[in-house]
Amino acid sequence: MKIAIIDYGSGNVQSVLFALNRLGYAGEVTFNWDIISKADKVIFPGVGEASSAMKMLQNLGLDKLIPTLRQPVLGICLGMQLLCKHSEEGNTNGLGIFDVNVVRFSNAVKVPQMGWNTIKKLSTDLFKEIKEEEFMYLVHSFFVPxxxxxxxxxxxxxxxxxxxxxxxxxxxxxxxxxxxxxGEKILKNFLELNNI
Structure with a gap:
């Protein structure tokens, strides 16, 4: 299986690569259009600030490529947010794949949310054999409603x-x-999804 990890200068690509290795898979960290287009699975990580990350995607032309991909694509953290229509972070237009806006947490809570939190109301094979209220690790100040x-x-x-x-x-x-x-089980579930 060919797994492309999109490298645009804003992703925590090494930790994703190490997690894949622990699962027995090899991933290729790349911004090459051809490699990404021909991969069986694409992982789109992201750490940092939305507007500068979008500029890096645009500089590489990846803002044009990513929406055209037909194989399973997994956006992680900022990568997920950039798949959306717009983010309040830097008043940034995203890739528009998801017609939803990313917003900031209110001042009623400590920002960023950092640490472990439970997930629930799980659906799709991405969460196959994952129990409700499992803990996952988060670091973010903005979220998708x-x-x-x-x-x-x-x-x-x-x-x-x-x-x-x-x-x-x-x-x-x-x-x-x-x-x-x-978390690694969820990555494995993603890698085992059937191509659409």
């Missing part, structure tokens, strides 16, 4: 979408590569 794409939720101030899906595109707000055995 519950919407028609929601496939899992959590609560921090309010209940929000911790995972989303539309066609071949999946997004998780948490870091599966840093969430222990259960």
């Amino acid at each position: 519950k919407c028609k794409y929601t496939i899992a939720t959590t609560e921090y101030d309010i209940e929000y979408a911790i995972a989303i899906q539309k066609d071949n595109f999946y997004g998780v707000q948490f870091h599966p590569e840093k969430s222990g055995i259960q």
